[in-house]
Amino acid sequence: MKVLMLGWELPPHNSGGLGVACYQLCKALSEKGADIEFVLPYTADHDIDFMRINAAHPQDVESVMKAGIAYDSFKYIKKTGEIEWVDLFGQSAIYEKAVERIVELAEFDVIHAHDWLTCRAALRAKELSGKPLIVHIHSVEADRAGKEHGGNPVVREIESLAMLIADRVIAVSEHTKRAIVREYDIPADKIDVVHNSISEDMLVPNHGANAYKYLEAMRQQGYRVVASVGRLTIQKGLPNLLRAFEHVVDRNPKTLLLFVGSGDQYYELLELSAELGLSKNVVFADFQRGKNYRDAYSVADLFVMPSVSEPFGLTPLEAIGYGTPTLISKQSGVSEIITNCLKVDYWDINEMANQITAVVQNDVLRDELHANSLKEYKKLSWGKAADQLFDVYNRHTQKVIA
Amino acid sequence: MKAIVLYLHVHQPFRIGHYTIFDAGVRHNYFDSGYDGPANNERIARKVAEKSYIPTNRKLLELLNTHPEFKLSMSITGTVLDQLEAWSPATLRSFQELTATGRVEIVAETYHHSLAFFYSQAEFEAQVTMHREKIQKLFGQTPKVFRNTELSYNNDLAYWADKAGYKGILAEGWDPVLDWRSPNYVYRPSHTENIRLLMKNYKLSDDIAFRFGDRDWAEWPLTADKFTHWLNNTEHATNFNLFMDYETFGEHQWSESGIFDFLHHLPEQWLKTEGNTFMTVSEVIDAFEPVDQVDTPNTTTWADTERDLSAWLGNPMQQQAIQALYGLQTQVMESGDLALINDWRKLTTSDHFYYMCTKWFSDGDIHAYFSPYKTPYEAYMNFMNAWHDLKFRLGEKDISI
Numbered sequence: 001m002k003v004l005m006l007g008w009e010l011p012p013h014n015s016g017g018l019g020v021a022c023y024q025l026c027k028a029l030s031e032k033g034a035d036i037e038f039v040l041p042y043t044a045d046h047d048i049d050f051m052r053i054n055a056a057h058p059q060d061v062e063s064v065m066k067a068g069i070a071y072d073s074f075k076y077i078k079k080t081g082e083i084e085w086v087d088l089f090g091q092s093a094i095y096e097k098a099v100e101r102i103v104e105l106a107e108f109d110v111i112h113a114h115d116w117l118t119c120r121a122a123l124r125a126k127e128l129s130g131k132p133l134i135v136h137i138h139s140v141e142a143d144r145a146g147k148e149h150g151g152n153p154v155v156r157e158i159e160s161l162a163m164l165i166a167d168r169v170i171a172v173s174e175h176t177k178r179a180i181v182r183e184y185d186i187p188a189d190k191i192d193v194v195h196n197s198i199s200e201d202m203l204v205p206n207h208g209a210n211a212y213k214y215l216e217a218m219r220q221q222g223y224r225v226v227a228s229v230g231r232l233t234i235q236k237g238l239p240n241l242l243r244a245f246e247h248v249v250d251r252n253p254k255t256l257l258l259f260v261g262s263g264d265q266y267y268e269l270l271e272l273s274a275e276l277g278l279s280k281n282v283v284f285a286d287f288q289r290g291k292n293y294r295d296a297y298s299v300a301d302l303f304v305m306p307s308v309s310e311p312f313g314l315t316p317l318e319a320i321g322y323g324t325p326t327l328i329s330k331q332s333g334v335s336e337i338i339t340n341c342l343k344v345d346y347w348d349i350n351e352m353a354n355q356i357t358a359v360v361q362n363d364v365l366r367d368e369l370h371a372n373s374l375k376e377y378k379k380l381s382w383g384k385a386a387d388q389l390f391d392v393y394n395r396h397t398q399k400v401i402a
Numbered sequence: 403m404k405a406i407v408l409y410l411h412v413h414q415p416f417r418i419g420h421y422t423i424f425d426a427g428v429r430h431n432y433f434d435s436g437y438d439g440p441a442n443n444e445r446i447a448r449k450v451a452e453k454s455y456i457p458t459n460r461k462l463l464e465l466l467n468t469h470p471e472f473k474l475s476m477s478i479t480g481t482v483l484d485q486l487e488a489w490s491p492a493t494l495r496s497f498q499e500l501t502a503t504g505r506v507e508i509v510a511e512t513y514h515h516s517l518a519f520f521y522s523q524a525e526f527e528a529q530v531t532m533h534r535e536k537i538q539k540l541f542g543q544t545p546k547v548f549r550n551t552e553l554s555y556n557n558d559l560a561y562w563a564d565k566a567g568y569k570g571i572l573a574e575g576w577d578p579v580l581d582w583r584s585p586n587y588v589y590r591p592s593h594t595e596n597i598r599l600l601m602k603n604y605k606l607s608d609d610i611a612f613r614f615g616d617r618d619w620a621e622w623p624l625t626a627d628k629f630t631h632w633l634n635n636t637e638h639a640t641n642f643n644l645f646m647d648y649e650t651f652g653e654h655q656w657s658e659s660g661i662f663d664f665l666h667h668l669p670e671q672w673l674k675t676e677g678n679t680f681m682t683v684s685e686v687i688d689a690f691e692p693v694d695q696v697d698t699p700n701t702t703t704w705a706d707t708e709r710d711l712s713a714w715l716g717n718p719m720q721q722q723a724i725q726a727l728y729g730l731q732t733q734v735m736e737s738g739d740l741a742l743i744n745d746w747r748k749l750t751t752s753d754h755f756y757y758m759c760t761k762w763f764s765d766g767d768i769h770a771y772f773s774p775y776k777t778p779y780e781a782y783m784n785f786m787n788a789w790h791d792l793k794f795r796l797g798e799k800d801i802s803i
Binding site: 251340342350351362365368369372 | 422423717718719777787
């Protein structure tokens, strides 16, 4: 099975879960015999041997650098030495042009595209090659906007068109499948749910002292740490977490909240925490990678993901892997596959406060939650997702003989 | 002569409603929750009464009236009696009509269906006394045979019951304890003088209680004819101890499964054969001499494949919760505050700890047990928050912990 895989990022040059999911999925697929040509919109070195990685950029461009952390601009370095900055929409259009050229040269049975940024290119690839197109939805615009029927209309248009024309749509959760039906009227029976997963080799063993020395010291003094890792953006529901945390601190002054991440809500959250009188209890650590990122999980007594709408949500699984129990919003895909965690509606501030309080004042609950969630975690693998995708590939590539 | 010893257990706990840390110190009605909520005790009591207690009692009364040899035993906890008095007096009367026939024997236990025996001898005895007095008041009889919560049993309990003057005690007929022996006889517990031990025939009991409605079971459908045929073909036996939850009839096995028809035909099929009869737990102890003594150093129960207390006390949350609860006992009693004591006692009910069990939940099988909560963690949080409130109430009375 030869797959033309269109993606937007791969680790370590990723800004979030999309890159991790693509990487793990391709790895599991290739272990089951898939021959993958992965097309990225930028130039970078990846230590990956299980598939070919192709940077899609125009012929006169020497390299494309990914800048910043999130869905930011791209820096084009032309062969002439000229430098040009391109925004997300421009980048998506250039990617489409570049994929056109790759389609002419590459041999493949199926096109598998991840999220809206690759959609225009995917549609073009289908048009040129006539091969079946699988659109894999890791999030829809309404999720990212944190609001039903919300978001950028141009993005919505692209998503809608791609899913309409695709031969098959893959959603990362039932939650996402419902969103696709709700937002775009795509028939439910055109959509397969393939849950993301995690594999133990995704986790890097912890070495040495925890990077959050201050928080460790405070824990020695009886403080308990609640952590949230992710982009500081409306989708993640963080103002609700801060408001819940106010009640937690009322009860248990020895509680700290650690935010790891950055985003457009950074200053809003800073101001809100001050407004609520929580400045001494809330710590903002900004965007982190590597050990600083991993240690945020392990320094915490509880990991919270209060997202307004989370298509999947890989971070709670990472938290469990690094030794921390989780509280997640019911509006998340990951809540469909983990039972041993605390769950709360993203808007239910009182209940969020109640559950956080229960954990920070009770180590037995914390440890029991974690021990049982770890058992579930250990049963997860990407193999099942790969099997499901192979089924989809086979259904759309084998011609029925009339 | 062979006797069926049918013993049914009736119980409902006072479930804790959604009770948060922000409720602690503010409101003390842990056992109240919205009528439509999953933990509403009144709604559940009415539902179980309608689906199980009322139709079962009607059927049993009919059988008692039709077959003079039909007899049974039952235990009924103080907590369910409180609920029926408050919310379904007609159901309570239907139980009283059964005992009024003189052929229904009530078995002794703790009022609150608690595990007090394993945590506090004083509280255990207090709850047994409370239960005895409640039974005397409502049913006019004094229980002579004892069963402990969840059929938990060991040598110490038998020793206690013997000293307390009970003529018999009930336990699970668990293979590692019985070894090569059969549960279908009367036994004597080790280290006791007068008391007799009746052990549940779990295979026959579970055929009715668990497997009856299971269409994948090789013996489905189970008829009274087939069942009594098995019993008649069992050569070495004096008594078949069929012990099960009352809610088997109509609640665990729905009416549609045919469970009431089975019950209807059981006496008539069984009594067809000469020498077959029914006995209450006291009668079977009077009728047969013990064939051997049974030594049970480790606690057994009638639950799970392990037949131990691990469903209630197996994980650290359960252990912490119960230790925290009994840790307040002395102060709660000293307070002399009846409302406080009563709330504390309602929290001793074993069901609260059962809801915190994670052993099935960890496999992701959340439907494997009955619980009004979505997760064992929710059960634990509600319980501990109620505990915090008890502590707060003691603090208000200047009682230090």
